[in-house]
Amino acid sequence: MSRDRPSLDRALLGALAPDRVPGVSVEVVDELTSTNAEVVARARAGAPEGLVVVAEHQTAARGRLDRVWETPPRSALLFSVLLRPTAPTRSWPWLPLLTGYAVDKALKARGYDAGVKWPNDVLIGERKVAGILVERVETPDGPAAVVGVGLNVLLDADELPVPTATSLVLEGEETPDRSDLLVDLLSTFREAYDAWQAGGDLGGMRLLESYSAACVTLGRDVRVELPGGDALVGRAASIDPGGRLVVDGPDGETPVGAGDVVHVRPVA
Template identity: 40%
Template sequence: MSYDLAVLRGQLGERLHYFEEIGSTNEEALRLGQSGAIDGSVIVAERQLAGRGRRGASWFCGEGKGLAFSMLLRPQFERALWPRLSLVAGLAVAKAIEAAGLFPEVKWPNDVLIGGRKVCGILMEAEKDFAVVGIGFNVGQADLPQELREVATSLETEGAGELARETYLLGVEAAFVNYARLIATDFPYLVEMLRERCALEGKKIEFLVGQDRREGFCQGIGDGGELLVRNGGKVERYFAADQIRPLL
């Protein structure tokens, strides 16, 4: 089913940039940012042909069933805090999904999981004076490719109630705006929310730091939003890591 553009335009106004087909909403958001587009611009596509995730991974998005959009941000707080936008995005998606009667978890930094399987991926990219947060999640994709079914899921597969894609999109956008306001003023509140949803706490995990593969036991989320990992008798703090996964 197509987006209800009247609903989206009614809420987003001139901030909405809608495309029937696009290579990547993040690429378009980066282009718009360089052209002076306003803070809070939202780029939405019915079909995304070259969506991507962290470290160049692709993102599957079935036509009319997935949700792919990017937000253009011009933060007014210090740049050192910008990485927190990525954490906030995961929380915003989780909050929006709650409206469907589900309680998702967040796998640090921002993968959103239901029942241990990924329902949403988030990619943040930053330029000199703006940032872009791209969000892709599976709404009605009960027909996920076989090779993805062990690691990915959709709201439909998980028995979510019937909500239109624009409802999820606007829910994410509204929650994100509210949470982003707290990044510089009440980050401890956001950290507590992250801790409540942490999918990795207490589990043995492996992950990449650069090209170095490491492992340890996740001790949760630190006060600065970092990942805490116990290795032997020492708890190490990671503000950046990739390919994080629990070990059996």
């Protein structure tokens, strides 16, 4: 079907009040191969924390494990955020989980039945509505993190990349305003990121509790597909302090990190 897909409001996004989304500078571009690739290059050139690049269309967007996907122009929210965390690098594996939690929280506030699939996919019901890719970048100013988010907003059923995906327009709102939604997402993300940065171990434990409450993977029987074709089958028991999924299988509890898995699928 033909659907009206307005462009993002560049004036609104370019003039976000500091009290709404502090420390954020948004740039909207018509087309890029990948917002993550653009922000990685900008990070190496010295761009400050808080740079957000949003593309109306990506021609070679990347997900985890270099999976490539594409959506019709102006049908999704496709953006990347540059971070220069002061938190210890040992805690950086929490960044993709933190991002998934923030997207989930923003969608729940709008009435969607959202949840986080470990480590960082956001679902509505059992269908994926958003994916996240976080990359660590070495720069002359020290290590940085680039957080990329792809959220399906105005895709119709015949435009979804896979049968297990969905979009916001298929799940509730008739025509979600992408500009307002992006402001909500950035505000929620910044709040969670600042709390994680400032909270030390206590902040980390609070994030662990909040993420675990939102994680629909926990309590389910899962099959964790590992590189090389091996698999771990068991009950998703908990998230450990390092952000790893703890699977209670035949050999007891085994923690697995996001970088160590190919897929995590529920077992019927």
